[in-house]
Amino acid sequence: AQRVTQPEKLLSVFKGAPVELKCNYSYSGSPELFWYVQYSRQRLQLLLRHISRESIKGFTADLNKGETSFHLKKPFAQEEDSAMYYCALTNTGRRALTFGSGTRLQVQP
Amino acid sequence: EPEVTQTPSHQVTQMGQEVILRCVPISNHLYFYWYRQILGQKVEFLVSFYNNEISEKSEIFDDQFSVERPDGSNFTLKIRSTKLEDSAMYFCASKSQGGNEQYFGPGTRLTVT
Numbered sequence: 274a275q276r277v278t279q280p281e282k283l284l285s286v287f288k289g290a291p292v293e294l295k296c297n298y299s300y301s302g303s304p305e306l307f308w309y310v311q312y313s314r315q316r317l318q319l320l321l322r323h324i325s326r327e328s329i330k331g332f333t334a335d336l337n338k339g340e341t342s343f344h345l346k347k348p349f350a351q352e353e354d355s356a357m358y359y360c361a362l363t364n365t366g367r368r369a370l371t372f373g374s375g376t377r378l379q380v381q382p
Numbered sequence: 383e384p385e386v387t388q389t390p391s392h393q394v395t396q397m398g399q400e401v402i403l404r405c406v407p408i409s410n411h412l413y414f415y416w417y418r419q420i421l422g423q424k425v426e427f428l429v430s431f432y433n434n435e436i437s438e439k440s441e442i443f444d445d446q447f448s449v450e451r452p453d454g455s456n457f458t459l460k461i462r463s464t465k466l467e468d469s470a471m472y473f474c475a476s477k478s479q480g481g482n483e484q485y486f487g488p489g490t491r492l493t494v495t
Contacts, residue, residue, distance in 0.1 A: 315488075316385075316473075316487060316488045316489070317425075317473065318486070322483070324482065359424075359425065368413060368430060368437070368438070368477070369440075370415075370427060370484060371427065372424050372425040372426070374423070374424040375424065
């Protein structure tokens with residue numbers, strides 16, 4: 274069975290501090306990993322996916338197959354980064370997303 | 383930019399009643415999904431739909447649930463006889479052929495009393 278674990282429910286940092294939101298997964302095949310973000314009163318939206326290896330809004334995430342992790346990082350947090358962040362997994366055949374429980378990021382001024 | 387829309391935004395119903403949640407996916411998308419999120423819990427997959435049939439469903443999606451694409455634009459989730467534990471936020475999502483990203487609607491909050 275596939276599973277996504279986000280160990281932190283809440284992460285609170287000050288503006289300008291580095292951020293790392295942890296995500297670990299268990300899956301026996303070759304997964305596709307995503308980070309979704311939900312800003313206050315807005316819909317879930319894709320932040321980034323591992324296959325494109327992109328940086329969005331200063332966030333990056335590297336898939337580490339040895340540690341089965343896909344941690345989300347940003348070197349300098351901004352107040353507008355405050356949101357719920359969900360790590361999610363799928364495979365090309367299944368298509369349905371398996372979500373982690375989410376981490377609320379609070380960036381304080 | 384096209385968006386997935388969902389109606390209603392909030393539905394209150396009595397236990398045992400039938401509810402239909404409506405979604406309008408992005409127009410050229412071919413894959414459709416329903417997810418739910420019980421308050422304080424994770425987003426859970428319910429069902430995926432492609433080519434006018436269910437392609438996958440989770441153990442949550444039992445006989446009380448059904449999905450339909452009644453016309454070229456709407457995608458509905460019906461709960462036949464609601465239970466208290468069906469109270470949740472229900473999200474619709476759609477995806478294009480060959481795309482990786484699922485686009486989510488704003489959700490319908492279902493409250494069963």
